[in-house]
Structure formats: C-alpha cells, structure tokens
Amino acid sequence: MSLKKTLTIAGSDASGGAGLEADLKTFQEHGTYGMAAVTVIATMDPDNNWSHGVYTLPIDVLKAQLKTTFSTGIDALKTGMLSTEEVIKTSGEAIKTSGVQNVVIDPVMVCKGEDEVLNPGNVDAMITYLLPLALVTTPNLFEAGQLAGMKTPKNIDEMKEAAEKIHALGAKNIVIKGGRSIDPTKAFDLYYDGEKHYLLETPKIDTSYNHGAGCTFAAAVTANLANGLDVKAAVIEAKEFVAAAITHGWKLNKFVGPVMHGAKGVYGAPEITVTEI
Ligand code: PXL
Secondary structure, three states: OOOOEEEEEEEEEOOOOHHHHHHHHHHHOOOOOOOEEEEEEEEEEEEOOOOEEEEOOOOOHHHHHHHHHHHOOEEEEEOOOOHHHHHHHHHHHHHHHHOOEEEEEOOOOOOOOOOOOOOHHHHHHHHHHOHHHEEEEEEEHHHHHHHHOOOOOOOOOHOOOOOHHHHHOOEEEEEEEEEOOOOOOOEEEEEEEEOEEEEEEEEEEOOOOOOOOOOOOOOHHHHHOOOOOHHHHHHHHHHHHHHHHHOOOOOOOOOOOEEOHHHHHHHOOOOOOEOOO
C-alpha cells in the first residue's frame, strides 16, 4: 500500500493545537502520510499570561529538512508560520524547485491572541516568494487586507475585492476566512476561484475554543488535494472538517482551548451551505 505524502512547512506550537501539530493530526485524519519541515518553535508562558515566544530555527536546519522531505516526492504541501523574510524566501525557492503543484499557502502573520505582526517585511516577502506558487491561499480577514494592500475587510464586498487583488498577485484560488467577524450569527468564508465567488456558510458555533482552526482548515485542504479532490471539493470538505473541530473545541487550560482536530471522524460534521455570489 502506498500513501499520499503531505508536507507542512510550519512552526511547532508547543501547546499542540495549532502549527505543525494541527497539520499532522489533520493529515492523519485524512489518511495521508504527514511530514514536517519545522521553521520556528512557538512557546507559551503560563507564568506570563501565556505570552508567546517565537524561536526561529537556523536556516541551515530548515534547508536540511526541506531536502529530506522533498526527496520523498510530495503530493501536496502547505506553509504555516514562516517567521522571517529569509525563511519565506528559502521555503518559496524550495517549493518552486520541487515542482509540487498542490501548494496551499496559509499566510500566518501573527499568533492568535498576539497583536504584533511577526516581522513587517514578511508581507512583501510572501507576495514575492509565496503567492505566485499558491494553488490555494487561506488568509483570515487581517491577512487578506495586508496582502491586498487594503484595510481589513469588514463586509462581503470588501472580502470579494481583497480576494480579487490577491488573485492578481498570482494565487489561483483564495479562501478568506471571515469567521464570525462579519455576521455574529453565522460563520462565513469567501472562496474565489479567479472567476466566481462563493460564500461558504455554517451556522454560528457557540464556542471560544477555536485555537488552531486556521491551520487545521489549510491542512485539510492540503490533504484533500493530495487525495485527488478538485480545489472546490477540497475547500468544502475542509470547511466541514474544521467546523466539526470547532464545534468540539475544548479547554486545555485556563489560557487556551484548541479545536478537536479529529472530531469529524468521531461525531460527523455540520452542513455547509455554498452559494455563488
Ligand atoms: O494559529 C497560528 C499559529 C501558527 N503556527 C504556530 C502557532 C500559531 C498560533 O499560536 O503557534 C506555530
């Protein structure tokens, strides 16, 4: 038996809910073989209100991991937290050289709960080295605004405008994760395939235990592409997968509540409404 090979180029979240930990759990749930090239290690300090430490690994350590993983023949990959311009450039160049087509760029710019952008030059580096390689990119509202050179979108029309601008930068498919910020009664995402816009909707899930949702969504898209789904089907299943994971989010400690990555397999998933708009 041979498994589809999925790679995450991402940070480690020592608390296990986001980052490559989320990605590998999600790859496993989708029946793919997961690999990781670690860019940074993120830690959280329980004695200082869970404030984050971000430890970037030496660039040679990243290069060595990229060499290892790409040598195996990757079916699909995603990127997550890439903390410096050098990490972004190194990752982008390795992806380009590998020739892998199923590339999902999750343009992580900040840790949830932290409001400082990791490094101000990162947005330009993502535009130069990553977006042109993206079969799919999955920004949240803030990230979409940064990439599009706009203020953070506040409504569906602004989400559409941002998606079109990001498409013009070379990403082929864009999913902007609106979450609950646009309409508190519903969770909206916008999917733009370069021609049509679709609204993906789930009823509001009443929980604040959603740490790792963004990484889990992008990882599910990646695994689905590796398994041969087309982009639209990959995105819709990923939305089901993460909606189930958020529905069953849980309290790890007084600071953080991760999603339950494997919830869809155990409990099933809520219905997703897809409407062309
Ligand atoms: O959710 C964004 C994210 C991505 N990657 C790592 C993280 C986080 C947030 O905590 O720690 C490694």
